[in-house]
Amino acid sequence: MTTPNSALRATRMGLLMSQDDFARALREAGRRAGEPNDASKRLVQRWEAGTSVSPRPAYARALETVTGLPIETLGFIPAVPQARVSDDGRGGLDLGDSSTGTGTTRGTPTAQPVPRGNYSGVWLSRYEYVSSSRGRQVFTGLHYVVILQHAGRLTIRSLPGSSDSPLTMDLTVDGNVVTGTWVEQTAEDGHYRGARYHGAIQLLAEPTGRRLTGKWVGFGTEMDVNTGPWDLIFQDASTNKATLDAYNHRP
Incomplete structure (x- = not known):
């Protein structure tokens, strides 16, 4: 069974790109890099469906250029040759080419926390x-974000028009407890x-x-x-392009 790459899909949708747009951006990034x-x-569909889990190095570099994120954060396995037992009945070892997404092996699945509900959608x-450099004034950071859930994992990306400081979060759901990490790249101007905070x-x-509701x-x-304090407040269960466009503005 394959596991959909929800991290890549969330990132692409956060960029407000269709799969065609994303592929076009990857080709352009490769052309500019001389690769x-x-x-x-x-190909984007195969990646997002999880049928291809390790892009070739040229594609990996293009993905990192377009998204600004490392390949591991995008839900991929680094492209390295792996040995697997041949299933042709000969019992030998076969070196699969993980750069094409074939010949890779998956380890024994680990137990995943059971989510309480489905959190996919648009959230505020x-x-x-407290800003110590501004007289310890209290400031509020606001973003519209897209949450995509797969089993007990939430991938969160801010909509680009909602803030000049892109926000990403990777969380795990265990009952009514949600735990994970956040990264924010502040605006250059x-x-x-x-500065990058995490x-x-x-x-x-x-x-x-x-x-x-919780704390960072x-x-x-x-x-x-x-x-x-940090709150995420539900706005809309849809993640289609029309809905994302409607929320692609400052809260």
Whole structure:
């Protein structure tokens, strides 16, 4: 059985790209880098369906260029040759070419936390932080984000028009407890001059499943560890392009 690559799909949708648009951007990135590739809508579909799990190096570099994220964060397995037992009845070892997504083996599945509900959709992300460089004023960060859920994993990407500071989160659901990490790349022309911040987060789901409330922890500009409240508030269960376009603005 294959596992859909929800991380890649969430990233593409967060960029407001169709599969055709995404393939076109990959070809253009390869051309600019002097590594032409033949990315197509069909290839993107195979990646997102999980039938191809390790893109060739040229495709991996194009993916990282287009998304700004490392290949592992995009839900892929690094492309390295792996040995597997041949299933042709001869009992020998066969070196599969993981760069084409064939010949790879999957380890024994580990138990996944059972999610309480389905959180896929558009949500409003709201957190508060104290700015030590601005007289310890309290500021609020707002983003519209897309959540895609697969089993007990949530991948979250902000819509590009909702903020100048892209936000990503990778979370795990265990009952009504949601735990994981966050990354925010601040705006180049903003107060923090393009600094990249990251940390951990833990949230509790309200009984309705339409609000996640908790706290974040992360480092500050003075290299201290800070914390503050963080809420995710449900907006719409749809993740189609029309819905994403409707929310692609500042909250």
